[in-house]
Amino acid sequence: MEREETLRLEAYLKEKLHPGLRLVPRDKTDDSVECYLGAEFLAVVYKDVDEGETSYQFQMTVLQEDIKG
Numbered sequence: 001m002e003r004e005e006t007l008r009l010e011a012y013l014k015e016k017l018h019p020g021l022r023l024v025p026r027d028k029t030d031d032s033v034e035c036y037l038g039a040e041f042l043a044v045v046y047k048d049v050d051e052g053e054t055s056y057q058f059q060m061t062v063l064q065e066d067i068k069g
Contacts, residue, residue, distance in 0.1 A: 001032070009023060009056060013045075018037060021042075024036060032046040032047060033045050035060075043059055044059050046059065
């Protein structure tokens with residue numbers, strides 16, 4: 001993703017989810033970014049362009065061991 005696009009998406013996610021989120025480009029691909037809260041990795045956000053429409057998929061995996069309780 002282009003830097004300007006990543007910044008707009010980051011601003012949206014900060015407003016909707018948490019002001020401490022940040023998006024970081026991935027090394028080997030330009031169709032997605034990593035999402036962090038502080039130093040903790042949370043998710044990958046994928047860009048999807050289909051029939052001229054662009055959308056973003058926020059993919060977060062939660063391991064059972066992380067939700068002990």
